[in-house]
Amino acid sequence: MSSRASVAARVAGVIGALGYLTGMVDGPVLGVLAGLALVTFGRALVSPTGAELIGPGAFGVMAGAAGAVALRWGTLDLGDIRGIQGVLGPTVAVEPQAAAVMAAAALGAATIALGLWLGPAPHGGPVRWWWWLETSTGALLLASLFVGPQATDLLTVLTWLGSAAVIGLSAIGIRKALGSRSVSVRLAVVGLCAAVVSAAAAVIGSSA
Amino acid sequence: MIPVVILGNALLGLLCLALAGAGGGARDKACRWIAGAGIASGLGLVIFRSSLGAWRGFDPGVEVAAVAGLAVACSWGLVIALELGDSRWWIGGLVAVTSSSLVACAASVWVVPALLFGIPLFAATQLAAARTARTAWLAFALADAGLIAVLVSDSVSRGEWSAPGPMTGWLVIPLMVSSALRAGALPRVGTLGTVGRVAAALGPLSVGLSIVVVLRWVSRPQPAAAAVAVVIALAVVACSVLRRKLDPAVVGAWPVAFGGALVLASEAAGLPAAAAAIIGCTAIILWPAALERGRLSRGFVLSGVAPTIAFGAIATAARDAFAHATAGGLGSEVAAWIVLAALLPVASAAGVALGVFAARAERSGGYHPEAVFMTWVLAAGSVAAGLLLGADAVYGVLGGVPAAILFAVAIAFGAVAAARTDAVRTDPEWVSAEVLSTPPALIGRWVGAAPLVVGLAAVASVAWLTIKGLEVGFL
Numbered sequence: 001m002s003s004r005a006s007v008a009a010r011v012a013g014v015i016g017a018l019g020y021l022t023g024m025v026d027g028p029v030l031g032v033l034a035g036l037a038l039v040t041f042g043r044a045l046v047s048p049t050g051a052e053l054i055g056p057g058a059f060g061v062m063a064g065a066a067g068a069v070a071l072r073w074g075t076l077d078l079g080d081i082r083g084i085q086g087v088l089g090p091t092v093a094v095e096p097q098a099a100a101v102m103a104a105a106a107l108g109a110a111t112i113a114l115g116l117w118l119g120p121a122p123h124g125g126p127v128r129w130w131w132w133l134e135t136s137t138g139a140l141l142l143a144s145l146f147v148g149p150q151a152t153d154l155l156t157v158l159t160w161l162g163s164a165a166v167i168g169l170s171a172i173g174i175r176k177a178l179g180s181r182s183v184s185v186r187l188a189v190v191g192l193c194a195a196v197v198s199a200a201a202a203v204i205g206s207s208a
Numbered sequence: 209m210i211p212v213v214i215l216g217n218a219l220l221g222l223l224c225l226a227l228a229g230a231g232g233g234a235r236d237k238a239c240r241w242i243a244g245a246g247i248a249s250g251l252g253l254v255i256f257r258s259s260l261g262a263w264r265g266f267d268p269g270v271e272v273a274a275v276a277g278l279a280v281a282c283s284w285g286l287v288i289a290l291e292l293g294d295s296r297w298w299i300g301g302l303v304a305v306t307s308s309s310l311v312a313c314a315a316s317v318w319v320v321p322a323l324l325f326g327i328p329l330f331a332a333t334q335l336a337a338a339r340t341a342r343t344a345w346l347a348f349a350l351a352d353a354g355l356i357a358v359l360v361s362d363s364v365s366r367g368e369w370s371a372p373g374p375m376t377g378w379l380v381i382p383l384m385v386s387s388a389l390r391a392g393a394l395p396r397v398g399t400l401g402t403v404g405r406v407a408a409a410l411g412p413l414s415v416g417l418s419i420v421v422v423l424r425w426v427s428r429p430q431p432a433a434a435a436v437a438v439v440i441a442l443a444v445v446a447c448s449v450l451r452r453k454l455d456p457a458v459v460g461a462w463p464v465a466f467g468g469a470l471v472l473a474s475e476a477a478g479l480p481a482a483a484a485a486i487i488g489c490t491a492i493i494l495w496p497a498a499l500e501r502g503r504l505s506r507g508f509v510l511s512g513v514a515p516t517i518a519f520g521a522i523a524t525a526a527r528d529a530f531a532h533a534t535a536g537g538l539g540s541e542v543a544a545w546i547v548l549a550a551l552l553p554v555a556s557a558a559g560v561a562l563g564v565f566a567a568r569a570e571r572s573g574g575y576h577p578e579a580v581f582m583t584w585v586l587a588a589g590s591v592a593a594g595l596l597l598g599a600d601a602v603y604g605v606l607g608g609v610p611a612a613i614l615f616a617v618a619i620a621f622g623a624v625a626a627a628r629t630d631a632v633r634t635d636p637e638w639v640s641a642e643v644l645s646t647p648p649a650l651i652g653r654w655v656g657a658a659p660l661v662v663g664l665a666a667v668a669s670v671a672w673l674t675i676k677g678l679e680v681g682f683l
Contacts, residue, residue: 027607
């Protein structure tokens with residue numbers, strides 16, 4: 001039963017999140033997080049005992065990073081966040097310097113969290129393909145928040161997808177590097193990432 | 209509809225009491241039919257909440273009617289689903305009295321009738337608790353006395369007989385503490401003190417009353433109080449999950465405290481948050497009777513993930529907290545909004561963690577088919593409530609109708625994918641948490657004196673206010 005519920009939650013979550021990320025539905029970043037929360041629930045239902053907290057913890061870091069970016073631009077609307085970046089530049093590169101630096105730190109922490117959230121890649125079968133889709137969804141969220149402009153022409157689409165590819169591949173690299181570590185170490189890394197995102201949100205909030 | 213619910217539930221109570229002398233099996237069956245009628249009355253109140261209108265001195269708002277109706281329906285559902293044995297008839301009678309009184313008290317536009325209708329409600333919950341859980345009895349007595357004291361003192365200080373509007377100032381504090389004590393926003397307190405006992409069937413009504421009190425008489429938003437409630441909820445989840453021990457009487461504080469926090473944080477989130485709190489608390493009450501099955505549905509309800517009504521409340525409160533936090537300015541209120549806005553993503557993740565642990569909890573223990581069935585009904589209800597309470601309750605903040613269509617399509621695809629997946633029996637080693645059933649604190653009979661004294665003082669103050677009302681010709 002849990003395996004079926006896990007699949008249902010993961011499929012529904014990814015479709016929901018991609019609906020917002022691809023612009024099919026205009027709405028706040030909360031919609032993407034709603035989808036990712038469902039995916040997290042589904043993945044954690046079947047994760048090994050002891051490691052169930054890593055997924056929700058990493059999801060919390062990504063949600064916090066989304067909050068920090070929303071604080072930076074004063075809006076929760078995903079389209080607005082991407083539109084502002086299309087005019088002013090990526091969140092990680094727009095002054096004031098302290099906000100830009102901390103945004104970059106938050107992006108780094110969120111990428112590490114994405115790597116831990118992914119967990120081990122399943123061997124073979126449709127689940128493996130779905131795992132890649134989940135990776136892409138997480139990477140597209142971070143790219144939309146920190147780099148990606150609104151997709152208006154080929155260049156902006158390539159910028160968005162390219163940055164998502166870099167983030168996604170970095171997350172996979174981090175997953176490989178940390179995947180063999182003990183649960184305690186991985187949880188400690190999640191905690192560290194949460195601290196970085198909190199600090200980033202505080203700095204960004206004070207400079208907004 | 210209002211007189212139908214008030215008088216109808218009173219009639220159902222009389223029918224339950226009339227069954228006292230009947231034989232065991234027939235009495236049980238009749239009680240379940242009566243409970244079915246009670247559920248219909250509660251759902252009727254929810255469905256027709258917008259077209260109720262005023263009737264004599266009763267005029268519930270849309271929110272109050274929906275909350276009271278949902279609480280009535282859930283409590284009657286528990287009368288059917290819990291293992292009440294020979295107590296079903298009298299618990300049914302108390303649920304009927306409490307339901308009737310809750311609706312009358314919540315809808316009354318005058319303070320004296322509100323208090324007079326409140327007394328049977330208070331007496332019924334205390335009577336049920338007194339027979340099974342003394343600590344809960346004490347908490348209920350203190351909560352009731354606090355509420356009565358605030359209403360009486362407010363009426364006297366205003367010199368008016370109308371029920372108060374949303375209050376500000378120091379009176380809000382005892383009002384919120386009273387609501388927290390009754391609803392069980394703290395582990396093992398109030399409603400949570402009755403979990404696993406027959407008195408738990410009145411739990412949704414107690415939670416409903418607490419939320420009605422906040423909706424009607426507390427000026428909202430209250431960011432600082434909301435932040436405190438979120439911290440309490442997070443502490444409960446952290447303690448339970450990190451210890452890998454889930455005690456329903458402790459974990460129950462999560463839906464109640466977090467739901468209460470969302471009610472306090474945002475006016476727009478009030479109704480979905482209230483619904484989430486009542487549904488979550490009901491699922492907790494069913495837990496001891498549904499340990500072996502229904503774990504997944506319970507986990508889903510407690511997780512607060514989309515598309516449950518809880519996620520709608522979280523998203524709405526997050527939007528409002530964000531708007532206040534970025535509105536600019538300095539001061540303690542803005543600081544409270546910032547803290548609240550920062551806590552909500554953490555709480556969202558904590559809900560997912562708790563949901564997973566509840567879904568992967570140890571599966572040995574009680575198995576009562578009706579309780580398992582009702583847990584699944586609650587899981588479906590937590591999704592359906594988003595539609596029943598209006599699309600704005602969940603999807604308004606996520607983008608409106610297109611968002612609702614997107615999630616409907618996503619769920620349909622998820623269901624198809626699940627149907628095409630081979631079910632893999634979960635490895636027994638994948639159990640994440642042990643479920644505890646800690647007995648209530650052993651308190652001597654002397655504790656009964658305290659609620660009796662408090663209760664008598666409270667009733668005396670209501671009587672005094674009623675006599676004053678009669679003297680000026682109000683009544």
